[in-house]
Amino acid sequence: MSTPTRARKAFTLADARREFWTYPSPWMIGATLAAAVVARIAVGDWQPTDAVVPAAMVALFPFFEWLVHVFILHWRPKTLGPLTVDPLLAREHRAHHRDPRAVALIFIPWKALLWVLPLAVAVALLAFPRLGMGLTFLVSIATFGLAYEWTHYLIHTDYKPKTRVYRAIWRNHRQHHFKNEHYWFTVTSSGTADRVLGTYPDPAKVENSPTAKNLHAEAVPGATG
Known part of the structure; x- marks a missing residue:
């Protein structure tokens, strides 16, 4: 007599949180955020213009995501004489x-964060008229x-969407991976930038891409994926 198969335990948010914090990227960004918060409180100098920074970033971050995804993450390797230009972020x-x-491939590579995070700190210190305002930017960007990182990680786990907003975000990104890599480039929003920039088509009218799992490869004629 065969042994009954035990039902697989559902993957919960608690499971996700435990796994999330076993990777270096969340810790590196989290440490930057903690240091930025401490520095911002220590500097003080709170002014109404500080509120402009996070408000502007809420509006602009989906477009920043779109630009990074399209032009950096989907960078096609280029040959310049004997050199091949193929950045780490694109390769990963x-x-x-x-x-x-x-799971390890979901996160921003920690080697890239070794220059991305110092660059964010430099922008905060040099690109704003007040130190306090720059530190507000650093808190916001971190x-x-x-x-x-959390949203992208969660989308790729077995955690099932339970809210309407997260379901829309989850669906869009999974369509980018499993239907067609030329659309649905935002990750943390439900497609605001994609709608504005023309990469949010009706999924029913989009063909499955044969290169969704093999970026920049030559598609085989007649292949449907």
């Missing part, structure tokens, strides 16, 4: 498309970065 993102369920 191609690997992520090949295996969307490989918060958005951590939210991006």
Whole structure:
């Protein structure tokens, strides 16, 4: 007599949180956020213009995501004489498309954060008229970065959407991976930038791409994916 198969335990948010914090990227961004919050409180100098920074970033971050995804993550390797220009972020993102369920490939590569995070700090210190305002920017960008990592990670887990907003975000990104890599480029929103920039088609009218898991490969004529 065969042994009954035990039902697979549902993947919960608690499971997701435990796994999320075992990878370096959340810790690196989280440490930057914590330091930025401490520095911002210490500096003080709170002014009404500080509120402009996070408000502007809420409006602009979906478009920033879109631009990074299209022009950096989907960068096509280019040959310049004996050199091949193929950045780490693009290489890792191609690997992520090949295996969307490989957890280590979901996160921003920690080696890239070694220059991305100092760059964000430099912008905060040099590009604003007041130190306090710059630190507000740093708190905001680190918060958005951590939210991006969490959302992107969660989409690629077995956690099932339970709210309408998250379901829309989840559906859009999974369509980018499993239907057609030329559309649905935003990750933390339900497609605001995609709608504005023309990459939010009716899924029913979009053909499955044969290269969704093999970016920049030549599609085989007649292949349907």
